[in-house]
Amino acid sequence: MPLSKIAGIGKYVPTNVVTNNDLTKYMDTNDEWIQERTGIKERRYAHRTEETTTTMAVEAAKIAIERAGTTAQDIDFIVFATLSPDYYFPGCGVMVQRAMKMKEIGALDVRNQCSGFLYALSVADQFIKTGMYKNILVIGSEKHSFGLDFTTRGRNISVIFGDGAGAVVLQPTEKEGQGILSTHLHSDGESAEMLAMYNPGTHANHWGAKNYADFDDAEIAQMFMSKKMIDNAQLYPYMDGQAVFKKAVVKFPEVIMEALEKNGLKSSDINMLIPHQANLRISQFVQHKLQLSDDQVYNNIQYYGNTTAASVPIALCEAWENGKIKEGDLVCLAAFGSGFTWASALMNW
Numbered sequence: 001m002p003l004s005k006i007a008g009i010g011k012y013v014p015t016n017v018v019t020n021n022d023l024t025k026y027m028d029t030n031d032e033w034i035q036e037r038t039g040i041k042e043r044r045y046a047h048r049t050e051e052t053t054t055t056m057a058v059e060a061a062k063i064a065i066e067r068a069g070t071t072a073q074d075i076d077f078i079v080f081a082t083l084s085p086d087y088y089f090p091g092c093g094v095m096v097q098r099a100m101k102m103k104e105i106g107a108l109d110v111r112n113q114c115s116g117f118l119y120a121l122s123v124a125d126q127f128i129k130t131g132m133y134k135n136i137l138v139i140g141s142e143k144h145s146f147g148l149d150f151t152t153r154g155r156n157i158s159v160i161f162g163d164g165a166g167a168v169v170l171q172p173t174e175k176e177g178q179g180i181l182s183t184h185l186h187s188d189g190e191s192a193e194m195l196a197m198y199n200p201g202t203h204a205n206h207w208g209a210k211n212y213a214d215f216d217d218a219e220i221a222q223m224f225m226s227k228k229m230i231d232n233a234q235l236y237p238y239m240d241g242q243a244v245f246k247k248a249v250v251k252f253p254e255v256i257m258e259a260l261e262k263n264g265l266k267s268s269d270i271n272m273l274i275p276h277q278a279n280l281r282i283s284q285f286v287q288h289k290l291q292l293s294d295d296q297v298y299n300n301i302q303y304y305g306n307t308t309a310a311s312v313p314i315a316l317c318e319a320w321e322n323g324k325i326k327e328g329d330l331v332c333l334a335a336f337g338s339g340f341t342w343a344s345a346l347m348n349w
Helices: 031-038 053-067 092-099 113-130 152-158 189-194 217-221 227-231 241-262 280-289 308-321
Strands: 003-012 016-019 042-045 077-081 106-110 136-142 164-173 179-187 272-275 330-337 341-348
Touching: 003 053, 003 113, 003 179, 003 308, 031 280, 053 092, 053 136, 053 164, 077 092, 077 113, 092 106, 092 136, 106 113, 113 136, 113 164, 113 179, 113 308, 113 330, 113 341, 136 308, 164 308, 179 241, 189 241, 241 280, 241 330, 241 341, 272 280, 272 308, 308 330
Parallel strands: 077 106, 077 136, 272 330
Antiparallel strands: 003 164, 016 042, 136 164, 179 341, 330 341
């Protein structure tokens, strides 16, 4: 059975750079406060009307396809990870298929937020290994900036996120010492509401109401989206930062070690760890826990913020472009996020 390899990789980030000082125009914050808590100096925001999650994905995909030495017509499956799709439905996978004038191939959308790209990569890996597909386009793309609360009320979340896209083309390989060795996926929904965007949704306030008798029919009818939700700022993401941090610093190292132990390796064998860019403090904690050097870990959250599903492929692409990943290197990808979900992938580049 052949392994799957990343044959081509690409990224796209908007040209609009938004610094921490720029955010002080909208909310009570400052550069020192943001950097101390997150490590972020700046992020990119997509053009409000001319760029979407899909258009950014297409730009990243074009580069990945060209670097893989193939064409859009050769792609036989798409796996698209995002939490910020162009539409509530349909998903972005079919939008990419249309925009790139591909054949009538399958398109699968993955909704695993920060872990989305690794979940998507794992799905694609299985299709390659079974021989079902030969050229799979795997994408992580996000446009957060259109849905953030740019007031002091929302600063704890809004200062963190940025926009961008990353993509890879997965192909089979029988070359010794090359390919994805294993992927590892986990979830624990016990604290799902600790990092979530509740509305709009079909829960009809299920998680917040102990008794539906508290609401009249008119109120229940408007629970998907209503003016009251807008007035009460209920259409923005919610995050319990401390709860997320505490869980992440446990599960990140665990899932990395799981991948290493599965393949009879140690943390010192890693040439490059690409962690999901959630918070620089989390990445630094994981680095210290695994006793990795600065040369073994790549972080770029300082310049792009947290781009959730796009963060791992953007960082992976940038590390490779900067010559920090070479053929034969042992590369580990890891992510943790909303759900909670977490995942890792170990590969020989």
